[in-house]
Amino acid sequence: MHVGDRESDIYELYCTAQDLGTSFLVRVQTNRLAVRPADAAPRKPAHRVLAQLAALPWAGLHRIMINQGETAWLQVKFAASNTLPPVGKQKRYSPQALTYIHALKKIRRPGVNR
Template sequence: MAGEPQTIHGAFREATQCIHIGDREADIYDLLCAAQEVGTHFLVRTFVNRLAGDGDHTVATIMDEVVVKGLHRIEVQDSKGNPDQSVLEIRYRKIGTLLPIGKQSRYPTLTMTVIHADERGAPKNRKKIEWKLLTDLPVQSAQGCDRETRMVFPAMEDRGLPQDTQIRL
């Protein structure tokens, strides 16, 4: 009807154009399910170690077995603001994650790509970078993971984040 506010569904010609990008506080199972339900996508930095696969493993134990599939070099600042470089080891795998017990009747199991970007070596003047990302975007190579890390950082930076090392991609 004329004069009614436009809904989120009407704001985009195609829902697939919308990607919800968030930091750790956006790692909410309900939000990830809702994004898929309306046909949008998500990319979040996670802090939850969910049950996965057959329920006898967690995402972290599955990812520990994944080999490094590529390297990604980024510019960072140390604790004094001096420029530095870091090399991230990129691992990724599509994993079916299980629901929290209280939500099993409300939501389906989510299959998503888990991306781990871990800094090689131990930096001297800053915290080691260890990113864990979740996405339902297609990732078929380490270069695809580069795209995801390049997308998530500006969104976090615009909010005054990251809460860790200052990173410039």
């Protein structure tokens, strides 16, 4: 298992990791091109993975106790997407089936309502 921050959001890394049969978790910075789902209405010529993810409902809400009564709520949603290589690299690399996870954190401190 490989874990990387935003500087690891490199398409070649995804291809190499899948070729090696290993898994990875990367915090993305690039809103990549994706294969348009068959049921998607053609609104824009380029379909993006973050638009696909944004259209989905939240899948769950998890409460996490941090310390001293501090609570974090984590909303999550996820989507599998056939992600396309960057335009200039589409002749060298194939689409990758990637799963995107969106997690949103909200912290509540004792006596504070937000």
